Amino acid sequence: MAAAQGPLRVGVLGCADIAWRRTLPALAACPDTELAAVASRDEAKGKRFAAAFGAPRVQGYEELLAARDIDAVYLPLPAMMHAHWVAKALRAGKHVLAEKPLTGDAKSTDELLALADSQGLVLLENVVFPHHSQHARVRRMLADGAVGELKDFTGVFTIPPLPDENMRYDPDIGGGALLDMGVYPIRAALYYLGPALDVLHAVLRIRSRTGAVISGRILACTPGGVTADLAFGMEHSYRTGCAFAGSSGLMLLDRAFTPPPPLQPLLRVERQDHREEITFPADDQFGNIVRHFAHAALTGSSVHDQSEMSRRQARIIDDVRRVAVRIEVP
Known part of the structure; x- marks a missing residue:
């Protein structure tokens, strides 16, 4: 699995409430991650998120995925949008931390996890509570x-x-x-x-x-x-x-x-x-999963056990x- 040079530069694809309340504070506090950009269809909301968490710029979704200085994407979009944008992020060479559920069905989940494996990238479903x-x-x-x-x-x-x-x-x-x-x-x-x-x-x-x-x-x-x-x-x-x-x-x-x-x-x-x-x-379960994701992306370590849990959950x-x-x- 490919490893990135630290800190892991993370782009945020979407400005959901869970990102504002829990995950972005954890990403901003983690010494192994750096918030590089926020992508939002609502420019005002994107600027508010970027300013609050120290991200230097606001971009569109496609522009963020094309950015060479972004190593990973955190994706808190609505559930039924996950499969499309997770696949695009992986094909753009980004590690992905995606809000749960990873997709809406087992076939799509299997396809995304197989794509991540083929690209040598970390794909982690943000099911947080087991990390407490x-x-x-x-x-x-x-x-x-x-x-x-x-x-x-x-x-x-x-x-x-x-x-x-x-x-x-x-x-x-x-x-x-x-x-x-x-x-x-x-x-x-x-x-x-x-x-x-x-x-x-x-x-x-x-x-x-x-x-x-x-x-x-x-x-x-x-x-x-x-x-x-x-x-x-x-x-x-x-x-x-x-x-x-x-x-x-x-x-x-x-x-x-x-x-x-x-x-x-x-x-x-x-x-x-x-x-x-x-x-x-x-304990800080969001801080724990962010550190786990960053460690896997930066060191190339496996998230196989979590992937298998995501597969079984989808089934x-x-x-x-x-x-x-x-x-x-x-």
Whole structure:
């Protein structure tokens, strides 16, 4: 895999809210990355982003990709635009950190990852939460028998309704809740249960006037019989967490997907006649993934494990669409 000379000069393709709140601050703070340019279809927004994060210039998308002094691209465009622009960035010789989901389907995901491999470039899906240290700690506790033999995993990520004009309600642009919120519990199930996860059943609630998935639930299972109950959506109260039910106990992890850097995550452990709360150290998951991406691009190290997770995640999304009962709602 090709390596770049540090620091990694990064161009930003799009001015999404997640870029403003989380990823660009992490890129600006990382000693191994330098924000070189911002590309935006809204010039005023592009100038605001560039000024806030120290990028020297604002360009159009094609101009940014053609720039020889840019080594990598961070791409926070709407979900259904990813496949097109990630491919263009890779063909322009840029490493790519792309917001999740990498694409809307398994075939497109496979094609992009194969293209990155053929070009000797890093393509990393910006699924951030596994880079928070709380998850490695929980996985070690499960391996050490904290709940006995794991029987059931539950993952949930739901948010309240968004304004009607929000692009997530347009399935041709934002892709809907399965792609936006559903990837969190799906990826968590893969992280904790392994890649051999089969979708048994699913329910998708579809907004009738737009065709967008607004919420859903997935039942999956490992070959050994561990079940996964995964809920997601944008018509609920805000919930984000994981639960691990075992033969001798239960663990509940709140703020599993979205802990801000100062937050010390809380894990509740319940066993017969025993209750305890464990506070984990604060961690910066966005800073961690940015450093991971920069290290891979600068040293030529592999991101194979994350690529395989992205492939399996995309296949599960395809499987959910295939088996789901669809319920139309106003």
